[in-house]
Amino acid sequence: MSDSAFNITDDERDYSMYSLEENPFPYSPVPDEDPAVYCGQDHVAEAVGDTVSTLLGTGKSKHLVITGKYGNGKSHTLKYARSLVRDREDVLVGYVAQPGEGFLDIYHEFIYDIGFDRVQEIAYEFLASTARDVTDTNPANADAMESLIEEGEVLLSEIVPTAIQRLSDITKFADFARAIIHMVYEDTNLYAWQWLTAEGIRYEQRKEMEIHSALDDDTMGVRAFTSFKSLLLELGYTGVFVFIDEFEAISRLGNKDKQATLNSIRHLIDQNGSGMSILFACAPEVWQDVMSEYHAFSERIGNEVALRPLTDDHLEDLISSYLQTARTNESQKIEPFESETLELIHQRSQGNIRQVLSICGKALDQGLDQGQQTVTPELVQTILE
Known part of the structure; x- marks a missing residue:
C-alpha cells in the first residue's frame, strides 16, 4: 500500500468564512469534563440547583435522580452540575462514571476521583x-x-x-x-x-x-465513606457531593448483587442525614424498575427529574450557545445555519441532544469543504442519507 493511500494532514481548518475560530461542536458528542455550555430545560436546572443549594445552604442531605433516554443529556447535566461546585473550598466532589459491580466499586471510584x-x-x-x-x-x-x-x-x-x-x-x-x-x-x-x-x-x-x-x-465501603464524610465535617467542610453516572448499569447485575448495591446506598443515605448529596443519572426504564421493586431504596431518594427531548426553541438555543463559544464577531444568531436547516435537524434527531450535536458538527465541516456560505437543509440531507 502506498503512502498516498491516506490523506493525513495536521493543517488546521479555517472556519473564518463562518466567523468562527473552530468547529464548536464535538466530533464525539461526549460531554466535556467541565461543560462550557448548558442549554437546559428549566425544570431540570431548577431541580439540580435546589438539590445542590440545600446542602450548601443548610448542610442537610438531599438527593436527586436525573432520568432521560440515551443521548438526551444526563451525563452532560451531571457534569455541568459538578463543574458548578467542584472549585468550592467548602465541599468535596467525587464523580463516579458508572456503578461497576457493586457499592465497593462506587466507593473506589469516588475516592479515586478525589485523588x-x-x-x-x-x-x-x-x-x-x-x-x-x-x-x-x-x-x-x-x-x-x-x-x-x-x-x-x-x-x-x-x-x-x-x-x-x-x-x-x-x-x-x-x-x-x-x-x-x-x-x-x-x-x-x-x-x-x-x-x-x-x-x-x-x-x-x-x-x-x-x-x-x-x-x-x-459494609466496609459504607463505613469508610461515612468516616470520610465525618472527617470532612470535623474540618469545617459543608459536605460531600457524589455524582453517579450511568446508574442504569446496575440492571446488568444479578438480582442478589443489585439488591446488595441498592441496600448499601440506602444504608449510606440513612447514616448520613447531613453533609452528603448524591446525584444519579439513570435511564428512565431502569429507574422505574428500581422504584417498583426496591421501595426502601427509591423512597430514600425522593426526587426525580426527567430530561425531555429538545423542543424547537431549546434546539435553537443549544446550537446558538455552541456557536457563541467560537464566534469571532458579535453575532448572537444561528448563522451559518439556516432556519429551515434547524427544522430538519430537529425532525431527524427527534430532539436528541447527542444526535443534534453530531449532525451540526458534520454539517459545518461539509459546508466548509464545499465552500457553502450557509448550512442548508440540502447539505444536511446529504449527511443523513
Missing part, C-alpha cells in the same frame, strides 16, 4: 488541627503543617498518636483513622492510599500501619 494528593492534603489538614491543640505552633492549613514537619519544628511522633485517637473517636473506625494519618508518611502513604481506595493490600503492609481489617466488602 491521592487531595486526600493527603486532608490528612495534613487534620494534623494541623491537632497540632494547634497539642503544640505551641499554629499551622493555618495543610501546607503550613507540611512545612512545620519538614523543618522539624513539629515531630510526627509528637502529634500522630493524638491525631489517630481523635480521628478514631470521630469516625468510630480506628483502621480508617490510621490509614488517613499514614497518608503523610513517605514510606507507607502508598499502602494507605491502596487501603483507602479498597484496592487491597497484603497483611504485612496492613500490619506496618497497625491496620487490622481489609476494606473489601460493601
Whole structure:
C-alpha cells in the first residue's frame, strides 16, 4: 500500500468564512469534563440547583435522580452540575462514571476521583488541627503543617498518636483513622492510599500501619465513606457531593448483587442525614424498575427529574450557545445555519441532544469543504442519507 493511500494532514481548518475560530461542536458528542455550555430545560436546572443549594445552604442531605433516554443529556447535566461546585473550598466532589459491580466499586471510584494528593492534603489538614491543640505552633492549613514537619519544628511522633485517637473517636473506625494519618508518611502513604481506595493490600503492609481489617466488602465501603464524610465535617467542610453516572448499569447485575448495591446506598443515605448529596443519572426504564421493586431504596431518594427531548426553541438555543463559544464577531444568531436547516435537524434527531450535536458538527465541516456560505437543509440531507 502506498503512502498516498491516506490523506493525513495536521493543517488546521479555517472556519473564518463562518466567523468562527473552530468547529464548536464535538466530533464525539461526549460531554466535556467541565461543560462550557448548558442549554437546559428549566425544570431540570431548577431541580439540580435546589438539590445542590440545600446542602450548601443548610448542610442537610438531599438527593436527586436525573432520568432521560440515551443521548438526551444526563451525563452532560451531571457534569455541568459538578463543574458548578467542584472549585468550592467548602465541599468535596467525587464523580463516579458508572456503578461497576457493586457499592465497593462506587466507593473506589469516588475516592479515586478525589485523588491521592487531595486526600493527603486532608490528612495534613487534620494534623494541623491537632497540632494547634497539642503544640505551641499554629499551622493555618495543610501546607503550613507540611512545612512545620519538614523543618522539624513539629515531630510526627509528637502529634500522630493524638491525631489517630481523635480521628478514631470521630469516625468510630480506628483502621480508617490510621490509614488517613499514614497518608503523610513517605514510606507507607502508598499502602494507605491502596487501603483507602479498597484496592487491597497484603497483611504485612496492613500490619506496618497497625491496620487490622481489609476494606473489601460493601459494609466496609459504607463505613469508610461515612468516616470520610465525618472527617470532612470535623474540618469545617459543608459536605460531600457524589455524582453517579450511568446508574442504569446496575440492571446488568444479578438480582442478589443489585439488591446488595441498592441496600448499601440506602444504608449510606440513612447514616448520613447531613453533609452528603448524591446525584444519579439513570435511564428512565431502569429507574422505574428500581422504584417498583426496591421501595426502601427509591423512597430514600425522593426526587426525580426527567430530561425531555429538545423542543424547537431549546434546539435553537443549544446550537446558538455552541456557536457563541467560537464566534469571532458579535453575532448572537444561528448563522451559518439556516432556519429551515434547524427544522430538519430537529425532525431527524427527534430532539436528541447527542444526535443534534453530531449532525451540526458534520454539517459545518461539509459546508466548509464545499465552500457553502450557509448550512442548508440540502447539505444536511446529504449527511443523513
